[in-house]
Amino acid sequence: MDILTTRYERMNMSEKPKKFEKKDVLYLVITGLALVIIILLASWFIISNNSGATTEETGTMAKVSSSASSSSTSKYVEGKDYTVKYSNDGIVAKSSIDEALSYGGLNNFDDDIDKDNGNYAKFEFDFNKTKNVIVEKMYDNGYTNNEPTAIVAYDLSKKEMVTGHIGRLYYDNQPLVYTWTNNTVQ
Known part of the structure; x- marks a missing residue:
């Protein structure tokens, strides 16, 4: 056995291992909590960006994405209760269609499906x-002969609804750019 020659070497051998101090434990707890919060926020961000269901048709190509769960704030789920198709590629901007939907109040799909408020079968x-002009043809549940039950038109230049009679000349032989279908109709 080697003999320790210096006092310093003998002192280090006789000391007990150092214990954790309270501040070391506190730093460890704070670091752990920060890590858990970061993981929860990242998970929430990923889930919120991947939820919902949308269907978009542009030209001849259709893009469909959906999720199995419905939003807790929505009564009806896109893809299950209703279907939306845009077929406006090269014809009119999607933002113009959305503007007409908002102005006409047709983008509240819960009301449009609800039998007490709308009970619509489809919009074209x-x-x-x-x-x-975007001509909005609305079909109530139980419509016959593919005839709309109401027709209104939104003037994109004036940003207002067209007043007066909207005849077939407004929409016959014009391109269909948007379709909403109520899938709950029997």
Whole structure:
């Protein structure tokens, strides 16, 4: 056995191991909590960006994505209770269609499906390029002969609804740019 030659070496051998101090434990707890919070926030962000269901049709190509769960704030779920198709590629901007939907109040799908408020079977939007008008054809549940039960038009230039009679000249032989279908209709 080697003999320790210096006092310093003998002192280090006789000391007990150092214990954790209270501040070391506190730092460890704070670091652990910060790590848990970061993981929870990242999970929430990923889940919120991947939820919902949408269907978008542009031209001849359709893009469909959906999730199995419904939003807790929505009564009806896209893809299950209703279907939305945009077919406006190269015809009219999607933002113009959404503007017409908002102005006409047709983008509250819970009300549109609800039997007490709307009870619609489908909406079809045609774009009249000559008049710069989106014609909204609404079909109540139980419509016959593919005839709309109400027709209104939104003037994209004036940003207002067209007043007066909306005849077939507004929408016949015009491109269909948007379709909303109520899938709950029997």
